[in-house]
Amino acid sequence: MSDLQSKDWQMEQRRVTTVVNEIDKKINKLKINAGKVGSDVLEIRKDFWEDVTVNMDEPDDMIETAASIKQQAELLSERERTHKHLDKHLKTLSRLKYSPYFGRIDFLEEGEESTDQVYLGIASLMDEQDENFLIYDWRAPISSIYYDYAPGPAQYKTPEGTIEGEMNLKRQFIIRASEIKGMFDTGVTIGDEMLQEVLGNNASTQMKSIVATIQREQNEIIRNERAKILIVQGVAGSGKTSAALQRVAYLLYRYRGTLNSENIMLFSPNPLFNSYVATVLPELGEENMQQSTFQEYLNSRLGREFHIEDPFTQMEYLLSGDDQEKEYHTRVEGIRFKASLDFKSIIDRYAQGLVKKGLIFRDLSFRGDVLISKKEIHDYFYSLEEGISIPNRMQLVKEWLLRDLKRKVRQERSRSWVEEEVQFLDKEDFMEVFKKLQEKNQFSENTFDDFEQEQKLLAEMVVKEKFKPLFVRVKSLRFIDTPKIYRQLFKYAEYMDERLPVDWEQISNQTVGKLKEMEIPYEDATPYVYLQDLIEGRKNKSAIRHIFIDEAQDYSPLQFAFIQKLFPFCKMTLLGDFNQAIFSGATGAETVLSDLNILGETIESFVLTKTYRSTKEIVNFTSSLIEGGENIVPFNRPGRKPLVTIVKPNEIIEQVIKKIKDFQNEGHRTIAIICRTADESKRAFEALRTDIPLHLIEKGTISYEKGILVIPSYLAKGIEFDAVVLYDCSQYKKESERKLFYTVCTRAMHELHMIATTGISPLMEVAPKDTYSLESNN
């Protein structure tokens, strides 16, 4: 280190120390404050009822009592909110104390005399007088210069306009436990050195925030405020998920006061992924957005009625099914067609036809008798004016049914079964009736009359209770026979459209067969709920205002159209990689990213071609596996070439164990043995578990720990590992599995080892021989 550098280092360390002292003072003050508020909360809770005037004698007193309770509850919740806020602030300060900032820029604004020194951290911090920023939030307008420019002329946008000037210095820090561990003055990009340092580290079971090293093209995505639909197409490892999460943090900062974490929703590929990304936002001092998988949504809609196939079971079928069989082909054809907008338009036209005829209803029965028949409901529905939309007519039918049911409740009271049931009521029920009569002052002091009254009320109670499920059914529109209406679609389609696949009849039979068993194939679940919404209507009550869809290539055009309908007023950010479209890859179905024109309206699209995850050698190999791979730019981090070892099938376990031991000795901590299917994963797990400690990841797994895991190919999406062992790469044979093969190989950060039992995968034949090493144990 030169003298100057060392002087700079000392000067910067002194500043860190001063800032940390300032943070300490703030922490102490805040702790005292938080302590006070905390004891206020406890006290209010303890004395809640003592401080409330309770008097129920007169109506006026009751009103006063209610007001007093309300006031006390408001006071309590105000104190609780303040406490939560202080607590959050304290956590942020402790994080700042550990590492106050990661960057500095010196910026001379045009027309100004003095240069501003801007230090960037995960949150802003003012000096004691609250006059100057000691740290700027990385999301502040001025901070964007750090991500967008090299030293020299620079500009940034503010709500008031663009500010221009000159950046004289751009410096990066690695600060840990209030001590500078690394310091770089950087040039063109955000320090290669710093990135090298970050990317060279071991993978963890949780994704990390990238605020210190966001790249210019990622920053553009993170800060985009215009687009209604923002599309990010990025190669594997280009930071799509990272950019998405920092974008959530940015939006929460930019629109603070009007947007909170409850208003943002992330659709992720599987439950494991949810936990993988769960710590990024809290690390940045923000609360996590809502997270769900699309499957969870479908379950919430259809789970009561159907057994729903999940996408992983569908994937297993595609990977393990016999592609020589007619049935397999029919299914694949069906999956492909049901993903398309052609199918959606068939459903739309079918629904239009239902305006005039074709809706099917269910009988409403009670104690084995039909109370209101499906025919009566049908006739009532179609007697309503055609100009009224189907959902609105359904509401009218509902109201009619409810009125009718109430009438039926009254008629039912005098039936003999009711009298019998009354005998079996328990004491509490009698007490309730007694209380009701008392409240209504209905006792006449005439014992005979009183008995009559009581019996009447008890009968009413019994009937009401028994009718409850019927009322619930009617209120939730379950008098509509949607399964039958959906099944009927397949017959109708034959007369409606010429764009049907040639084997539509077989597809229909296959689908209808499943539906009759109350099983719904994954490819039918979205069309089903889409049709259901056209019939029932769905009010958008959700608080969600921004949707993020990760692994967007796994959504079909029809699914996306459905999501858009579901959240019509939301902005959306879609992140995906066409080359990792493993589900559609297996069937040739279109995905939402196949043709961006279908998204119409206001889309803005970004492409990320630089990849950060894997070493240069791994990227050289993986990018040769796919079309267009020559455009992928690896980050310059050296490593070993991927290695293929050919072994006899009965030696595979021995080879895996050997390789795992080697990786562990080299210091790798998360090692994945990726198998093609769940079945293969189970077998590998059973064979290995006695020799090495490992975890088996299955579709329901929600989190994992550091160490060795066995995981089926399609569940490894979106996640990364220090080292990957492909259990048997000879199994990836079909062209339709190219994307799957590419996806699994791109999970490796530092090492990729492929074991082959019957020769290398034919999918690797396109890779130049010098992009991998080959050894044979035979």
Ligand SMILES: Nc1ncnc2c1ncn2[C@@H]1O[C@H](COP(=O)(O)OP(=O)(O)OP(=O)(O)O)[C@@H](O)[C@H]1O
């Ligand atoms: N600007 C950056 N600074 C530091 N690390 C980065 C940056 N961008 C991406 N990375 C790292 O690269 C790896 C891949 O990032 P991420 O998982 O977000 O990519 P992705 O595009 O979603 O990948 P995939 O599509 O393959 O799942 C992560 O380890 C992430 O931390």
